[in-house]
Amino acid sequence: MRWNDLFADLEAQLEFGQWQAVEQDAAELTRGLWAELTLMDRLRAALGQQVRIMLRDGRLQTLVLKAVGPAWVGGADGANALLVPREAILSVDADLRRAVVPSRPLQAGPKMGSVYRMLARRREPVQIVARHGDTLAEGTIDRVGYDHLDLALHARDEFRRTTALRGFRIVPFEAIQLVRASPMGLDEV
Numbered sequence: 001m002r003w004n005d006l007f008a009d010l011e012a013q014l015e016f017g018q019w020q021a022v023e024q025d026a027a028e029l030t031r032g033l034w035a036e037l038t039l040m041d042r043l044r045a046a047l048g049q050q051v052r053i054m055l056r057d058g059r060l061q062t063l064v065l066k067a068v069g070p071a072w073v074g075g076a077d078g079a080n081a082l083l084v085p086r087e088a089i090l091s092v093d094a095d096l097r098r099a100v101v102p103s104r105p106l107q108a109g110p111k112m113g114s115v116y117r118m119l120a121r122r123r124e125p126v127q128i129v130a131r132h133g134d135t136l137a138e139g140t141i142d143r144v145g146y147d148h149l150d151l152a153l154h155a156r157d158e159f160r161r162t163t164a165l166r167g168f169r170i171v172p173f174e175a176i177q178l179v180r181a182s183p184m185g186l187d188e189v
Contacts, residue, residue, distance in 0.1 A: 004103070008174040014018065039086070039089070039092070040068050040069070040070060040071070040073070042092075042096055043065060043068045043092065045069045045096055046065050046096055047065050047066070047067075047068065048065065048066075049064065049065060049094065050062060050063070050064050050065075050092040051063065051064075051065055051075075051092055051095070051189075052092070052093035052095065053073070053084060053089055053091070053092050053093075054089070054090040054092075054093070055084070055088050055089070055090065055133070055177055055178065056087070056088050056089075056090055056131055056177055057131065057132055057133030057177060058059070058133075059091075059105065059133055060093075061077070061082065061084070061178065063075035063076060063077045063078060063082050063084075064076050064077075066081075068109075069109045069110050069111065069112075069115065070109050070111065070165065071085060071086040071087075071111060071112055072084060072085050072086060072112055072115060073086075073089070074115070079178070080181065080182070081181045081182060082178060082179070082180055082181075083115060083178070083179040083181070084177075084178055084179075085112055085173070085176060087174065088131070088176070088177040088178060112173055113144050113145075113146065113147075116141055116144045116149050116173075116179075117144045119141050119179075119181060120142065120143065120144055120149075121142075122142040123140055123160060123181065124137065124140070124141075124151055124181050125138070125140055125154070125156045125157070125158070125159075125160070125181070125182070126138070126139070126140070126141065126151075126156065126179050126180060126181050127156050127179070127180040127181075128151065128171060128178075128179055129176070129177050129178040129180070130164055130175055130177060131174075131175060131176075131177050131178070132177075133152055133177065136169075136171060136175065136176070137151050137153055137169050137171065138153065138154065138155060138156040139151045139152045139153040139154045139156070139160070139165075139169075140152045140160040142155045142168070144187070147172060147173050147174075148166060148170055148171060148172045148173060149170070149171055149173070150169075150170055150171075151168065151169045151171055152165055152168055153165065153166040153167045153168060153169055154166060156180075
């Protein structure tokens, strides 16, 4: 009888040891997967949710995430559509612990230049906020280069007409902290 108890105990220890090994393997695999995730991957898991983003000037911007690209997020704050480059994000306030993280990392998708080109094609009036938080310019994007855009300056609530133009400005992408458009301005993204 004691031998049966001994064998049962050894068998239980063996099964427990195998279970621990499986748990350790799963934990290691999970750590490996997390090591490959980018901030943009995490934010894709929050599509449709409201998040608060601290911008590089220290301001908090609340928005409902509508789209996430490899180096930008797009959303709405109620009155405006917003486009935020990855470099402008200092932190994100959102509880994403239970959010389902996409199975594949985000490697492709429209880059910032492509999104700016889409706004230019639509002739969408925009407001560009600079790195320090002040409004840099308002108007319509005319052309988009590799690392900059050309903006025809006019009030955001006016159409781009020759009589409304106040000049032109070239803006490097890295100077941009935030782009505001009409609520439907980023629907195509």
